[in-house]
Amino acid sequence: MAGVNKVILIGNLGKDPEIRNLESGAKVANFPIATTEFYKGKDGNRVEQTEWHNIVLWNNLAELAEKYLKKGNSVYIEGRIRTRSWDDKDGVKRYTTEIMGNQMTFLGGPKESGGDGSQRDGGGQQQPDTSPETMEEGGDSDLPF
Numbered sequence: 273m274a275g276v277n278k279v280i281l282i283g284n285l286g287k288d289p290e291i292r293n294l295e296s297g298a299k300v301a302n303f304p305i306a307t308t309e310f311y312k313g314k315d316g317n318r319v320e321q322t323e324w325h326n327i328v329l330w331n332n333l334a335e336l337a338e339k340y341l342k343k344g345n346s347v348y349i350e351g352r353i354r355t356r357s358w359d360d361k362d363g364v365k366r367y368t369t370e371i372m373g374n375q376m377t378f379l380g381g382p383k384e385s386g387g388d389g390s391q392r393d394g395g396g397q398q399q400p401d402t403s404p405e406t407m408e409e410g411g412d413s414d415l416p417f
Contacts, residue, residue: 277352277353278350278351278352279349279350279351279352279353279371280348280349280350281305281307281325281327281348281349281350281371282307282346282347282348282349282379283305283306283307283308283325283346283347283349284305284306284344284345284346284347284382285303285304285305285341285342285343285344285345285347286303286304286305286306286324286343287303287304287343288303288341288342288343289301289302289303289329289334289337289338289341290302290303291334291337291338298330298331299330299331299334299335299338300328300329300330300334301327301328301329301330301333301334301337301338302326302327302328303326303327303337303341304324304325304326304327305324305325305327305347305349306322306323306324306325307322307323307325308320308321308322308323309321325371326368326369326370326371327349327351327370327371327373328354328370328371328372328373329373329376330372333373333374333376336376337376340378341378342381342382343382344381344382345378345379345380345381345382346378346379346380346381347376347377347378347379348375348376348377348379349371349373349375349376350373350374350375350376351371351372351373351374351375352371352372352374353369353370353371353372354369354370354371354372355367355368355369355370356368356370
């Protein structure tokens, strides 16, 4: 039986995207986003729990991230979980878990950006309105419905 590997996250960027151009011509963006949930602890006090997720975007999505995303921006990401391993310089096996994004929607700037809901980059230019539709890697689908 086939499995399902799907992740949906809404969070805030922890830093500006790091962009790399590979020799093959591909572009890749890496950045962390934080998701925070609140609940009441056993003592009745409000508890805040933040999880950090490493996001990887390729090609067109990487270009959009480079152009529009900045630390503090809110973003919706859909993708899949990937864990990879490597041996560090001391021969110790290291692991990382990443979200390979294939869909992204810009949700707005940092909370302290005036609260008017508009999205702006560092130059003060208005970003495109992406709320009704999302950007996907790979373009149109071949699904019959």
